[in-house]
Amino acid sequence: MSGVDKWFGELHVLQDIDLSIDRGEVVVVIGPSGSGKSTLCRTINRLESIENGEITIDGQQLPAEGKELAKLRADVGMVFQSFNLFAHKTVLENVTLGPIKVRKQSKADAEKRARELLDRVGVGAQADKVPAQLSGGQQQRVAIARALAMDPKVMLFDEPTSALDPEMINEVLEVMVGLARDGMTMVVVTHEMGFARKAANRVVFMDGGRIVESSTPEEFFTNPSSDRAKDFLSKILNH
């Protein structure tokens, strides 16, 4: 993405954002609340429109509307802070809906693949339950499987562990680390430094709608170059 600007009314949420992500790269986005991290994520699959600049995925400009846009979104997996599993469908149906309706797979193929993915994220035994019967950590892993079922080119994670009880954070992070190891291209908004250290190629620090700093995890956590990053790190480290 280059030169991206986004306003919410008077509020300039994203200011002249330039960011390019290589295939297979894992980028962690970090920054204070309200700095525009979620909005950045959401512009990448156009859940939010942008006013200036351009975003391309795999050389393709983001389409503005309609079927083309839907097709692009199918290639971009998204995992939300609040899981957003389809409440009226079983876990298995949550994972097969996209492959059947968007990828036009047969139900049998989609279910076979879905069960493999559910096993991979460790919730295979829950396939026939509805989301409300699962713990937060299990729901988030189902959400990851749902995104993976579309064979996305890139996955976006918007604070995937912030709504979880502490004991469930690791089970989700482990799945994400596994994905990173397998070469998935990932953009992850998170304050989990353990994850950033273990899996990220790059840490991007945002503040006030701008990218203030972009460096390796090691550099960022041990020797941040901007005062704002230092200030932010001291706050999250001291509690």
Added chain:
Amino acid sequence: MQFLIDNFPLLWDAFLTTLSLSLLAGVLALVLGTALAAFRVSPIPPLRGLSTFYVETFRNTPLTVVFFFIIFGLPQIDFSVGFFTGSVLAVGLYTAAFVCEAVRSGINAVSAGQAEASRAIGLTFGQSLREVVLPQAFRSVVPPLGNVWIAMVKNTSIAAGFAVSELTASMQRLSNANAGELVLVLVAVVVGYMLITLPSAYAISRVERRVAILR
């Protein structure tokens, strides 16, 4: 009692007329009202405008005026419908506005995250509505739709004024001819309406329990 037995065929016919009027208008209202609600939340502004215009027009027009318009107004522009069909249209089109409002409030009760998640896996607007949003919206909409249905069944009585021999018309006819049996006639007609609305109310509460989802 003999009076009721003598007039049973007439009352039964009237009951069946009210019932079929209700069912046909109900289907029309449900289909059209749901489509209007989908228009109302669609990303296309002209569709939203159309839906708003429709709902405000029909919601704020007395049903009797809608009847007049369809049964006596449309022939003026060379579009005639019979009394029964006209009544189905009047009640159905009018009720669609209320169905739309009920379904729309149900759609609004489904959290925005559900629609976002469905768009994020690549469903189109229509697919997301059909597969994810409406099935959840209908669950919270069963009780208000039940109220709309019961109000609609009673509203079909206006067709009595437009030469449709339904329950209320039979009441007028029988009580004019047999003033002494007025109370009996009233009770028979009320029972006729209740035969439709009470089982509906029961069915609605059953459906409501069946479709309740865990959140």
